[in-house]
Amino acid sequence: MTDYSNLEDSQLIANIRQDAKAFDALYHRYLPRLYRYCLQRVGNAHQAEDITAQVFFEVLEKLMNGKYRETGSFPAWLFTIARRRVIDVYREPNPDTLEETISIHPDFSSLMEDRDQQRQLYYLINELDEERKELLRMRFAAELSFEEIAELDGRNPAAVKMAIYRTLDQLRVRWEQLYGK
Amino acid sequence: MESNLNPVPHPMETNISALFTSPQPHKEFVDDLAMKLHFQYLELKSTPIEIYPPKERWFLSLRRKLQARPILLILSILIAMLVLTGVVYAVGRLSGYIPGFGFTNSSQSVYVLDVPVKQDAGQVIFELTQAVSDDEKTWVKLRVENLPEEPHFSSAYLRLEDGTQFERILGHTEFLDGVSTLAYSFAPLPGENTQLTLVITDLLDSAVEIPFSFRPIRDGEMLPVVELGNYPLYSDAQQGLQLSLDYVAPASDRTVFQVTVHFEQPNTMIIGPWMVSLQDQNGMVYPLTDITPSNVDRNKSALFQTSAFAGNESLILKLRNDMQLENKINIMRDYSPDPGKFMFDFGDNPQPGQVWELDEQVQVGDATLHVVRAELLGGNELSFEFSADPNVTAVILYAEVPGIRSARSRPPVENQNFSSVIGFQQLPMEPFEIQIRSVFRTISGVWQVEWTPPAAPLETSTQLFPTATASTLITPTPTVEIEDALYLEVKRLSDQFDAPYQQGPGWVHIVTEQHSKVKEGQLLPPAYFKTNEWYEVDVDGYIQRSLYTDYTENGTILQQVATIGNYSINFTFGGGGYNETDLRLLSLDRLNESFQHADEYKSEISGEEVDCQDGKHCLLISVKDVLEQPVQESGSEKSISGIVLKVWIDLQTGLQFKYESIYLYDDGSEEVRTTRQVLLVEKVELAPEEVVGILDRVVLP
Numbered sequence: 001m002t003d004y005s006n007l008e009d010s011q012l013i014a015n016i017r018q019d020a021k022a023f024d025a026l027y028h029r030y031l032p033r034l035y036r037y038c039l040q041r042v043g044n045a046h047q048a049e050d051i052t053a054q055v056f057f058e059v060l061e062k063l064m065n066g067k068y069r070e071t072g073s074f075p076a077w078l079f080t081i082a083r084r085r086v087i088d089v090y091r092e093p094n095p096d097t098l099e100e101t102i103s104i105h106p107d108f109s110s111l112m113e114d115r116d117q118q119r120q121l122y123y124l125i126n127e128l129d130e131e132r133k134e135l136l137r138m139r140f141a142a143e144l145s146f147e148e149i150a151e152l153d154g155r156n157p158a159a160v161k162m163a164i165y166r167t168l169d170q171l172r173v174r175w176e177q178l179y180g181k
Numbered sequence: 182m183e184s185n186l187n188p189v190p191h192p193m194e195t196n197i198s199a200l201f202t203s204p205q206p207h208k209e210f211v212d213d214l215a216m217k218l219h220f221q222y223l224e225l226k227s228t229p230i231e232i233y234p235p236k237e238r239w240f241l242s243l244r245r246k247l248q249a250r251p252i253l254l255i256l257s258i259l260i261a262m263l264v265l266t267g268v269v270y271a272v273g274r275l276s277g278y279i280p281g282f283g284f285t286n287s288s289q290s291v292y293v294l295d296v297p298v299k300q301d302a303g304q305v306i307f308e309l310t311q312a313v314s315d316d317e318k319t320w321v322k323l324r325v326e327n328l329p330e331e332p333h334f335s336s337a338y339l340r341l342e343d344g345t346q347f348e349r350i351l352g353h354t355e356f357l358d359g360v361s362t363l364a365y366s367f368a369p370l371p372g373e374n375t376q377l378t379l380v381i382t383d384l385l386d387s388a389v390e391i392p393f394s395f396r397p398i399r400d401g402e403m404l405p406v407v408e409l410g411n412y413p414l415y416s417d418a419q420q421g422l423q424l425s426l427d428y429v430a431p432a433s434d435r436t437v438f439q440v441t442v443h444f445e446q447p448n449t450m451i452i453g454p455w456m457v458s459l460q461d462q463n464g465m466v467y468p469l470t471d472i473t474p475s476n477v478d479r480n481k482s483a484l485f486q487t488s489a490f491a492g493n494e495s496l497i498l499k500l501r502n503d504m505q506l507e508n509k510i511n512i513m514r515d516y517s518p519d520p521g522k523f524m525f526d527f528g529d530n531p532q533p534g535q536v537w538e539l540d541e542q543v544q545v546g547d548a549t550l551h552v553v554r555a556e557l558l559g560g561n562e563l564s565f566e567f568s569a570d571p572n573v574t575a576v577i578l579y580a581e582v583p584g585i586r587s588a589r590s591r592p593p594v595e596n597q598n599f600s601s602v603i604g605f606q607q608l609p610m611e612p613f614e615i616q617i618r619s620v621f622r623t624i625s626g627v628w629q630v631e632w633t634p635p636a637a638p639l640e641t642s643t644q645l646f647p648t649a650t651a652s653t654l655i656t657p658t659p660t661v662e663i664e665d666a667l668y669l670e671v672k673r674l675s676d677q678f679d680a681p682y683q684q685g686p687g688w689v690h691i692v693t694e695q696h697s698k699v700k701e702g703q704l705l706p707p708a709y710f711k712t713n714e715w716y717e718v719d720v721d722g723y724i725q726r727s728l729y730t731d732y733t734e735n736g737t738i739l740q741q742v743a744t745i746g747n748y749s750i751n752f753t754f755g756g757g758g759y760n761e762t763d764l765r766l767l768s769l770d771r772l773n774e775s776f777q778h779a780d781e782y783k784s785e786i787s788g789e790e791v792d793c794q795d796g797k798h799c800l801l802i803s804v805k806d807v808l809e810q811p812v813q814e815s816g817s818e819k820s821i822s823g824i825v826l827k828v829w830i831d832l833q834t835g836l837q838f839k840y841e842s843i844y845l846y847d848d849g850s851e852e853v854r855t856t857r858q859v860l861l862v863e864k865v866e867l868a869p870e871e872v873v874g875i876l877d878r879v880v881l882p
Contacts, residue, residue: 020222027215035206046478049210053217060218121196140201168194173806173824175193 005029009074016063023060030075031056034082036141041086051085058085076151079142083152124174132167139164209382291315292375292395302389305329309379309393314370319347321379323391325361328384335384337365341374354430413441416500419626421445422510424457424500426630427482434489435880436634437472441482442500448515450480452621455502455510458752459487462495465871468743468752468879488878492636500628507737510628511574513621514546520579521545521617523552525563527608533559545617548573553598562604565615569598577619578603590621667788668776671802671830675770678835681864683722683767688868690715691769692861698854710739711860715872716767723764726876728868743879750879769837769862772828775804783807793829793839800830807845820847836862 004012004025015022034055039048058081062068068077125133138149146164150157294312301307304327311322319339325332332354339347353364363381370377375396381389413425427439440457444450459467469485502510521543534557541552551568558564565578575590578601590601603615682689691714699708710731717726725746731739741752747764779786785805793799807823823845830837842855867873 020219023218023222024215027218028211031211031214032205036202040201045207049206049214052206053214056214056218057221060221064222121193121200125197125200136197136201140198143202168197169808171197172193173808176806 013063013068013074023063026074027056030078033075033142034078037079037082037137038086040137040141051082054085055082072151073148075142075144076148079138079144079148079152121171121175124171127174128167128170132163132170135160135164135167209388291398293398294321295375295394295396298391298393300389300391302385305385305389307381307389307391309391312393312395314395318350318366318368319370320364320366321393322362322364323379325363325384326359328359328361332361332363332384335363335381337363337379337381339367339370340378340380341370342376345371346380353428414630414632416628416630418445419628420624421449422512422624422626422628424498424628424630426498426632429635434637435486436489436637437484437486439482439484440498440500440630444512446514448517450513451502452511452513455483455500456752457483457485458499458501459485460497460499462497466752466875466878467496468750468875470750470880486880488880489637490634492634494634496632496634498630498632508627509623509625511621511623513619515619516545517618519546521550522614524612525555525615526612527557527610531557531608533557539565543617545576545620548620550576550617557608558602560604561606561608562602563608564600564602566598566600572622573599573620574623575599575621576601576617577621579616579618580609580613581616582609582613583607665776667786667802670800671772671776671788672770674800674830674832674835675768675773675837676835678837679722679768679770682769682862683718685718685720685722688715688717688865689767690861690863690865690868691859693857693859695855695857697856698852707733707739709734715868717868717876718767722767724767725764728872728876741875743876745876745879745881748879748881769859771837771840772802772804775826779804790832791829793831798832800832802828802830804828805845819850821845822847825851 004015004019004021005028007015007022007025009026009029012022012026016026031052035048035052038051038055039045042048042051055078059078068074125136128136135149138144138152139146144152146157146161149155149164150160153160292314294309298309299306300309306326307323308325309321309323313320321339335354337349341347347367347370349365350367354361363384365379375394377393377395379391379393381391413427415426416424421444423443423445425441425443427441429436429438442451442455456471457469459469461467467487469487471483472486473479473483500510523541523543525537537555539552539554543550543552548570550570550573552565553568554566556564556566567573567576576599577590580603582605590599691712693712693714694709695712696709710733713730713732715728716724719725724744727744729742729744731741733739743750743752775784775786778784783806785807786802787805788800788802791799791801804826805823806825808821821844825841825843825845827841827843828837829839836859838859840855840857841853844852844854846852
């Protein structure tokens with residue numbers, strides 16, 4: 001019996017029409033990353049689940065019907081679809097999404113010292129512009145490599161790497177401004 | 182300056198990784214989606230037709246959840262009347278109200294458990310002993326033996342033969358001599374469903390499924406009654422909002438309870454985090470830890486744990502949302518089914534910065550909004566300005582044109598007009614309709630439940646209010662040998678100031694104030710607030726416990742954080758957990774870390790003697806960090822090129838009494854963003870009773 005969990009993405013995709021377990025392996029490989037990315041985008045677990053499900057149904061349909069062309073990496077393709085579905089949500093006037101668009105606490109960071117740091121970091125990240133926030137989501141929630149993010153954004157990997165480091169540098173400075181080093 | 186720095190990850194990096202990677206999908210969701218995808222796979226393998234669910238279906242599920250709230254409210258009120266137990270009533274009396282069952286007008290619609298069902302799950306034995314269903318509700322009761330631990334609450338649903346699921350509405354748990362009694366209520370079942378499965382989802386590691394059968398009740402048969410306790414308890418309904426205390430589970434060392442917010446109008450929700458506070462009749466605060474499991478809709482309900490009770494306390498449970506404004510709740514109502522509407526036309530060749538003066542009255546629900554102007558921003562974003570309305574803080578816009586990209590709105594500053602922005606991929610060429618689909622309000626009132634809690638089980642504990650104890654793990658503050666004259670002078674001064682406060686045991690009290698520049702629309706932090714810090718130090722000066730409170734000029738608490746050992750809990754926002762850091766030595770020095778990492782971050786540190794306020798002679802230290810690349814500040818045209826931290830040290834006492842954070846911009850300008858000043862440092866034998874009381878009541882998880 002083939003152990004699909006050890007196969008490369010491209011090998012799994014090649015086997016999908018022959019064996020459901022190949023897609024199952026792909027599903028379990030990317031589900032946590034996709035879900036976390038969606039959750040970071042929409043901020044609501046129910047919606048993140050909805051979008052994650054939509055993306056996987058769409059991916060399955062495209063893979064089964066030969067609509068996936070292996071010209072790049074699978075995760076870059078997967079997260080391109082995810083981005084589109086997230087944008088669909090923003091088009092929908094759904095209350096769960098709208099909650100996130102209201103800036104109730106735009107800058108709460110300087111209130112606390114070194115307590116409850118993750119919550120404070122959340123506010124610091126919210127101070128970033130959308131491009132930088134998206135880079136952090138791609139890097140840390142989706143766990144994409146610099147090359148995969150570059151492919152997704154149509155940029156040079158070195159430029160992506162530099163942009164992420166600058167973003168972290170910016171966060172570090174803000175962090176230290178608030179909490180000391 | 183020399184340094185041999187330890188390559189420990191920067192705390193920001195540790196936190197950012199945890200922040201992005203900690204949320205995991207629910208196992209139920211993962212399994213359910215895997216199953217659906219498998220069926221889809223089989224369909225696709227047999228036919229190439231696209232049949233995956235359209236996205237509308239997924240959104241529909243969310244809307245259904247919102248619309249179900251009034252039903253829950255009605256059922257909750259009915260079940261609140263259930264007070265009798267072990268009593269049976271004849272079917273002949275079902276024409277009116279039956280305690281424990283509510284109103285039932287037809288015995289034909291009443292179903293009862295056909296035969297008791299017994300089932301094992303490993304060592305655990307489940308016995309479903311009672312079940313009743315009628316037009317009003319469905320409930321089941323079962324006995325469970327050999328559970329590995331005492332259950333507080335459990336989630337359950339009923340599954341019909343066609344797969345339809347009915348989520349639990351209320352639940353009740355009793356635990357005595359190792360035997361648990363569980364009771365759940367559900368919404369009424371549709372049609373004549375007699376074959377069902379009770380699924381209990383979070384009692385054991387995996388879900389427990391218990392199939393059972395209903396049959397119509399027979400003439401003359403007695404109807405069992407279930408007790409679901411004296412709960413829920415309800416606050417007064419104000420402005421269409423009500424708070425309920427749903428369940429309470431006393432344990433030997435803690436009390437766990439669930440609260441729910443209910444709205445009179447459908448499609449309404451609280452915006453932003455909401456919490457409850459718990460105080461007794463003397464104003465003593467009981468710290469609450471939010472332990473809401475991931476499968477509970479936190480928008481609607483929350484579970485908290487607090488200390489155990491004697492059972493004679495008079496408690497007040499109060500709903501909180503806006504930390505800055507007492508007795509105010511921010512809510513949003515979705516008007517998608519009947520939105521407010523007005524027309525807008527860009528005209529020919531619209532340009533960024535172009536303004537349209539408007540005079541549109543728009544009716545949305547019971548609100549009449551006045552649109553006064555529109556402005557085209559950069560990036561194809563159109564901003565509408567609305568006249569100030571005391572009842573409305575923001576609206577979200579929508580338009581049924583292709584390529585809507587974004588929508589956002591911000592609360593107004595004080596009583597000014599507010600604006601709402603809608604973004605397009607391409608600007609519509611023709612006149613089009615703008616819809617107001619969501620309205621945000623701040624409602625005022627007091628939503629509180631007065632409550633006498635159940636006593637902790639006596640046989641399991643002799644200490645009703647256990648004092649959390651600090652970890653004994655103590656590590657000294659890491660230091661690096663630095664031979665810099667300025668550093669040595671700063672360290673000498675800080676050591677001089679800290680020394681008497683590090684001679685414990687005792688309590689150190691620090692009061693500071695902070696002035697900050699705030700952005701437009703920024704609510705928190707306010708431009709000015711004070712901080713009150715209490716530290717309990719041991720004989721060596723290490724902090725064992727602390728209470729940290731931010732409050733406004735008029736005394737309103739913005740947030741309160743308690744730390745016991747290395748466990749911190751935020752009473753205001755509900756966060757809590759163990760810090761990775763070990764116990765800290767009490768110190769008011771904020772410059773040591775800057776010196777320690779100066780080489781790594783290429784900081785420029787300088788010092789000069791200056792005359793300060795009140796004739797003090799001071800040492801002013803400046804720590805300048807220059808960014809490798811300027812960073813565009815959110816909402817500003819300028820970019821930040823560096824940040825300077827200035828610290829004033831009293832040369833007589835050694836106290837670092839004033840801090841300033843200054844932004845340097847790429848155009849050469851600079852701006853003081855934050856000023857923090859130490860107002861008081863004192864050491865006392867014992868902190869005030871309210872401070873010690875709060876810390877004593879913190880329950881470690």
